[in-house]
Amino acid sequence: MDRHSRLAAALRGEPVDRPPVWFMRQAGRYMAEYRAIRERVSFLELCHDPALACEVTCQPVDRFGVDAAIVFSDILTIPEAMGCPVEFHPGRGPVLPEPIRTAADVERLVDPDIGSALPWVPETLRLFRAARPEVPILGFAGAPFTLLCYMVEGGGSKNWLALKQLLFQSPEVAQALLGRLADAVGAYLQAQVDAGAAAVQMFDTWAGILSPEDWRRFALPAAQRALSHVSGAPRIYFTRDSSPFLRMLPETGADVIGLDWRVDIAEAREVLGGMPVQGNMDPVALYAPPAEVRRRVHAICDAAGPRGHVFNLGHGVLPTTPLEGVEAMIAAVKERSG
Amino acid sequence: MDRHSRLAAALRGEPVDRPPVWFMRQAGRYMAEYRAIRERVSFLELCHDPALACEVTCQPVDRFGVDAAIVFSDILTIPEAMGCPVEFHPGRGPVLPEPIRTAADVERLVDPDIGSALPWVPETLRLFRAARPEVPILGFAGAPFTLLCYMVEGGGSKNWLALKQLLFQSPEVAQALLGRLADAVGAYLQAQVDAGAAAVQMFDTWAGILSPEDWRRFALPAAQRALSHVSGAPRIYFTRDSSPFLRMLPETGADVIGLDWRVDIAEAREVLGGMPVQGNMDPVALYAPPAEVRRRVHAICDAAGPRGHVFNLGHGVLPTTPLEGVEAMIAAVKERSG
Numbered sequence: 235m236d237r238h239s240r241l242a243a244a245l246r247g248e249p250v251d252r253p254p255v256w257f258m259r260q261a262g263r264y265m266a267e268y269r270a271i272r273e274r275v276s277f278l279e280l281c282h283d284p285a286l287a288c289e290v291t292c293q294p295v296d297r298f299g300v301d302a303a304i305v306f307s308d309i310l311t312i313p314e315a316m317g318c319p320v321e322f323h324p325g326r327g328p329v330l331p332e333p334i335r336t337a338a339d340v341e342r343l344v345d346p347d348i349g350s351a352l353p354w355v356p357e358t359l360r361l362f363r364a365a366r367p368e369v370p371i372l373g374f375a376g377a378p379f380t381l382l383c384y385m386v387e388g389g390g391s392k393n394w395l396a397l398k399q400l401l402f403q404s405p406e407v408a409q410a411l412l413g414r415l416a417d418a419v420g421a422y423l424q425a426q427v428d429a430g431a432a433a434v435q436m437f438d439t440w441a442g443i444l445s446p447e448d449w450r451r452f453a454l455p456a457a458q459r460a461l462s463h464v465s466g467a468p469r470i471y472f473t474r475d476s477s478p479f480l481r482m483l484p485e486t487g488a489d490v491i492g493l494d495w496r497v498d499i500a501e502a503r504e505v506l507g508g509m510p511v512q513g514n515m516d517p518v519a520l521y522a523p524p525a526e527v528r529r530r531v532h533a534i535c536d537a538a539g540p541r542g543h544v545f546n547l548g549h550g551v552l553p554t555t556p557l558e559g560v561e562a563m564i565a566a567v568k569e570r571s572g
Numbered sequence: 573m574d575r576h577s578r579l580a581a582a583l584r585g586e587p588v589d590r591p592p593v594w595f596m597r598q599a600g601r602y603m604a605e606y607r608a609i610r611e612r613v614s615f616l617e618l619c620h621d622p623a624l625a626c627e628v629t630c631q632p633v634d635r636f637g638v639d640a641a642i643v644f645s646d647i648l649t650i651p652e653a654m655g656c657p658v659e660f661h662p663g664r665g666p667v668l669p670e671p672i673r674t675a676a677d678v679e680r681l682v683d684p685d686i687g688s689a690l691p692w693v694p695e696t697l698r699l700f701r702a703a704r705p706e707v708p709i710l711g712f713a714g715a716p717f718t719l720l721c722y723m724v725e726g727g728g729s730k731n732w733l734a735l736k737q738l739l740f741q742s743p744e745v746a747q748a749l750l751g752r753l754a755d756a757v758g759a760y761l762q763a764q765v766d767a768g769a770a771a772v773q774m775f776d777t778w779a780g781i782l783s784p785e786d787w788r789r790f791a792l793p794a795a796q797r798a799l800s801h802v803s804g805a806p807r808i809y810f811t812r813d814s815s816p817f818l819r820m821l822p823e824t825g826a827d828v829i830g831l832d833w834r835v836d837i838a839e840a841r842e843v844l845g846g847m848p849v850q851g852n853m854d855p856v857a858l859y860a861p862p863a864e865v866r867r868r869v870h871a872i873c874d875a876a877g878p879r880g881h882v883f884n885l886g887h888g889v890l891p892t893t894p895l896e897g898v899e900a901m902i903a904a905v906k907e908r909s910g
Contacts, residue, residue: 444834
């Protein structure tokens with residue numbers, strides 16, 4: 235099978251010759267080619283330069299022969315487009331210096347025309363399709379709840395105290411912003427499908443800080459609303475903590491569930507009723523000796539079954555990951571048969 | 573019912589007049605009485621002074637009328653007693669400046685005689701029982717895997733890279749240390765039972781960083797071994813991420829499962845086959861208005877059912893928690909009937 239048909243079939247749960255493989259943050263710091271480019275430009279400059287972003291997107295495709303690319307960008311493009319500035323400082327997570335805490339803060343935000351406010355990612359998708367027509371490329375966006383986390387807290391957090399105070403003290407303010415975020419995320423994902431994305435993934439990285447009741451109240455309706463705006467390509471919903479919500483994940487309306495590594499993939503497939511899944515090796519397992527990486531890849535593929543499984547890590551690859559681990563992982567997936 | 577019989581019955585799954593309530597880190601910074609003492613002594617000085625530790629242990633009992641105390645101490649007493657120093661700096665997590673990374677590091681550690689190496693907690697338990705004979709008191713310890721996390725990483729971590737490199741590259745070194753930690757933890761918990769603890773809780777705070785396969789390989793056998801050394805009082809196993817391991821948690825050999833807030837307590841009870849549970853309100857929900865706190869307490873108690881449930885938070889109370897939230901939580905539990 236060619237890479238387009240392999241990925242498309244796996245995402246639809248149809249027979250494949252072997253599972254396709256790509257991995258989250260596959261274009262990144264663990265690659266010397268990437269670090270060389272980042273010596274010349276900042277992270278944001280790279281996100282805002284489609285030619286360079288395309289070059290970086292191609293790097294893991296060219297080096298490892300993965301089955302799909304994912305467009306190089308960041309999940310915090312939408313808050314920025316809505317008028318909530320985002321800063322990236324080396325060695326720290328993102329910082330949002332003007333966090334959203336009140337109804338007045340929410341009202342000051344704008345609802346951007348996505349096409350004109352965020353032109354870079356669709357353009358990068360078009361450049362990649364011209365450069366590597368044989369390779370499918372995924373688009374992505376942050377999920378509304380995860381964007382809310384950053385916008386309210388002003389960055390990453392251990393306890394997400396400011397965010398949860400808003401949720402628990404002024405739920406209507408949080409809901410209003412979640413609704414606006416959902417519409418922007420949906421439009422942004424659709425723009426990526428229109429630019430030729432073979433699939434789109436919505437990252438709800440921080441959904442797992444919520445109790446199941448609060449996930450159902452805040453994260454789920456916003457995810458549903460965002461995904462309801464998207465058609466024409468498979469839609470993947472990923473959260474870093476899928477276990478607590480496993481039974482409810484199909485309610486997002488996603489076509490495919492991206493699983494983190496803290497869930498048994500066989501159990502997940504059983505609970506999800508055969509829905510296609512993506513995942514789910516611990517990114518740190520790539521530091522293991524190659525034989526152990528190989529063992530883990532086969533264990534995951536055996537547990538997932540031959541259909542409806544896209545091999546991936548359970549979270550983004552880490553900046554110091556050894557290339558031998560990545561190579562062993564990809565080689566092991568390529569040993570599989572359908 | 574008196575507080576002793578209420579806690580004992582709930583931990584055994586027997587009928588109660590209402591669920592007992594205590595909460596993790598209930599003696600702590602959110603109380604002015606505690607902060608007043610910490611202005612005079614450091615955290616470690618407090619842990620090593622049984623009279624003062626007893627005074628602090630009494631504070632939430634006296635102010636809120638909770639149904640049980642938990643002895644004031646820290647989970648990192650055992651690494652220190654084994655020869656791995658621990659430092660506490662204001663505003664940071666614990667720091668272990670001599671992390672354990674190799675087989676030689678493990679061999680240099682000592683296996684302490686728990687009674688002489690860690691006399692403070694049993695002595696605090698005895699003082700508390702004399703001071704507040706009407707109130708049951710829990711003992712506790714860190715679980716072997718969670719202690720391993722701190723000892724190898726040298727403190728808290730986002731990705732636990734050093735720890736997981738040891739697990740995945742030198743599993744036999746990790747297993748050797750886990751076994752020694754399990755024996756020390758078991759002896760320490762038994763010493764607390766012998767000093768009159770009404771129950772003991774083992775905190776496996778960081779178990780949730782592992783995949784289910786790795787939890788079964790590393791955290792579970794060590795937890796089993798530690799708990800196998802303890803008899804004479806109910807043994808509670810708590811992890812901050814119970815969802816991924818829910819089906820396997822009874823295999824720890826614990827009598828009661830402490831649940832974090834990212835799990836539906838009704839679903840947990842179903843999966844655990846009626847095992848008694850403890851938990852599980854989001855600590856940040858205590859910042860909600862009192863009526864919302866009350867609603868959440870009743871929702872949890874309704875879902876948990878009247879028997880075999882000890883009300884608690886799903887993780888430790890936060891330092892800035894408003895007292896009104898705590899008061900509303902406790903008042904709501906006291907409205908329940910059996």
